[in-house]
Amino acid sequence: MNLNGKTAIVTGGTKGIGRAIAEALLREGVNVCISARHEAEIEQAVSDMGGLGEAEVVGAVCDVRVEEEVSALVEHAVTEFGGIDILVNNAGIGIFGKVEDLAPEDFRAVLETNLFGVFYCCHAAIPEMKKRGGGYIINISSLAGTNAHPQMAAYNASKFGLNGFSEALMQEVRHDGIKVSYIMPGSVNTEFGGDEASAEKSWQLQPEDIARVVLDLLHHDERSLPSRVEIRPSRPPQK
Secondary structure, three states: OOOOOOEEEEEOOOOHHHHHHHHHHHHOOOEEEEEEOOHHHHHHHHHHHOOOOOOOEEEEEOOOOOHHHHHHHHHHHHHHHOOOOEEEEOOOOOOOOOOOOOOHHHHHHHHHHHHHHHHHHHHHHHHHHHHOOOEEEEEEOOHHHOOOOOOOHHHHHHHHHHHHHHHHHHHHHHHHOEEEEEEEEOOEOOOHHHOOOOHHHOOOEOHHHHHHHHHHHHHOOOOOOOOEEEEOOOOOOOO
């Protein structure tokens, strides 16, 4: 894909992996619409990223669990930039604990954010991509989508589901010129799940590593589709 002048939506684009992806796209000449749940975070991120290259960045408040807010996000991007070429479903949460201790509303929040939210975004964006003759959907999953762990039942369920959803969607829209890939990172040095980014975790992947994978996918020739990418720290602590 020739990225210059294209338009992308990046959910959860104010910090961590989403922020790194948005910045990388802007440097490649892609106009970017970021979303998050808090207006102040969006305003700060848009201000910070405004000088990256000649592309434009805008933002919109959106809780991906709410279908109407997702529809408004897509409409905002179309209004600002004329269409959508790239959708990066990055927004996600992790709430961890034993099943017997996990509040039902927390289990629901994880599934609605990590899986339902991706569905809502794809459902709204695909018709717009078809108008442009194609596009690319990249879902940020996790190695937790294939490796189950105790006290991660909600998160595992959401990412196992996301992987299956991505593979089915890939087969549905490939002949419409829309590619679908999902990226499965291992440990990333961010504030996700209550952790804090720190120098002590320098062995972990950095958000920029995931952004590099996104750009690599977008730059692949039209004939090729790396539909699933696993990426993990090369030298984790020995056990």
